[in-house]
Amino acid sequence: MNPPGPFIDLQVNGYAGLDFNADEITLDEVVRVGQRLADDAVEKVLVTLITAPLETMIRRISRWCEILDQLDGDASLSRFHVFAGFHIEGPFISPVDGYVGAHPREAVRPAGLDAAGRLVDAACGRIRLLTLAPEQDTGGVVTRWLTDQGITVAAGHSDASLDQLKASIDSGLRMYTHLGNGCPAQLPRHDNIIQRVLHLSDQLAISFIADGHHIPCMSLANYLRCVPSRNVIIVTDAISAAGLGPGRYPLGDQTVEVDQDGAAWSADRTHFAGSAATMPSMYATLHDRLGVEQQELQHWMRANPARMIGDE
Template identity: 55%
Template sequence: MSGWIDLQVNGYAGIDFNGPPLTDRQLIDVCQRLSDDGVQQCLPTIITDDLQLMCQRIGRIAQAIETLPEAKQVFAGIHVEGPFINPTDGYVGAHPRQHVCAPTPERIEQILDSGAGHVKMVTLAPESPHAVPAVGQLVDQGILVAAGHCDPSLAVLDQAIDAGLSLFTHLGNGCPGQLHRHDNIVQRVLSRSQQLTISFIADGHHVPLFALKNYLQVVPEDRVVIVSDAISAAGLGPGKYQLGDQCVHVDQDLAAWSADRKHFAGCATTMPQMHRLLTEKLGIGAEQLTRWMIENPARLLR
């Protein structure tokens, strides 16, 4: 099976979308490699950094979509993950805390302007100052809004849903390793799985496969999306790679670790490898995987 649609790709096959400006050749090559690996479309993902740098990177991807046929075919738009996230330990994840900020109307417009109409998805923390109005501002402009790297109360999560929040980014990640046993972000989001589409990283590291199996049994089939959260290491194997200014260590099991080995920093597993894990380790059938890896994300991008 191929034709996958991946809503979260930070980089791939040696190319980092969050690093120095990319050449046309690099962008053409990464599109070819994604296509070769069965990814029909994806959202290049720009993560938290200095806002000017983020806008430059967003602008470069937008320019590629408009000028390179290969990019137009593979890049379905741009996913902006941050800088409007929760800056506290665990929730901030691999994002540089010093660049986290609140989603003011001016900052949102700056990001959208840099994307020239190609920003399709924004991940933010609903509990951030101004975040609930920001959800409405983004939705009014046709942007998919996801919660992620966040810890909203159930009441705030519901307010964001009422404002148009429709997704949750990589549930089980972007949160501390130790949480309240009942009232935590995972349980709150699962309780709203009739209203939110929920994405999962299916590499066996970000969420252990036994836990992922439990989550997948709870969330309605039409509300599950598998994402790679790929970084430049994806498709290349163990070694040291860049994610923006960070050095990421990929071990022999393809787990991608921050330099201090305290948390994961993106993913080195490709969509074909995730498909294989879901099939062989969890016994997920082809029909379900088609829904989770093609049909559901495609519906979100319409």
């Protein structure tokens, strides 16, 4: 069965050999990857830039803005322009082992208006989504300010308490990024970040990486039963390895190894570092292994993510 497409993917760190977090990116590379994404029935993606020293993040955002301006200005390239803006994942996340995930701990920082403002200014209005840890945003000040700028704020890489999550929702929090990941492999059995977010799933959109590795299908099926369909979003969290098979690939300043099963591992093999999957392969996992119907998948893989970035 052919996937319904088109898809909208809110979390793409790279694709088809191009690391979106690289310091040197060319227009030709972006056009090539845009074609590959379009071939995979992807209508729009958010270029996801992860935690790095603030000046590095600003430099990478600025370079991407130059390229996106070129795409905007050349009608002949419009069919390759699937890049709908930025998802900034970090640097305002938890520095604690497990929760920090594949992000460089030394570049993590508490949320602050000055740093947030510099990121927003560098992006020239193109940030659509920003992931932070609510416990790093004292009083929800940055969440509220970003929301006022029209930016969707998601929690993620976080061990926020239930009260901190509720307070963040009051400040404008709308989403949780890749639930079940960005947290330690071992958690308290009852009170943990997964249970807290599921408890609030009527108030938050929740994204899941449905590659069969980040969350085992049995667990993913359980999570999906807990979340209202209108709040389910499927993301790839794709890296440069997406669609290329086993091997070693870059992700920012680190190297990721994709094994024979298609799982993308950090160099020390302690945690996953992005995904090598594509939206069509995740569609197949959800449909064939979990029995999710096509109409529901269209909501999870297009309509719901579109709503999060105001592209309904």
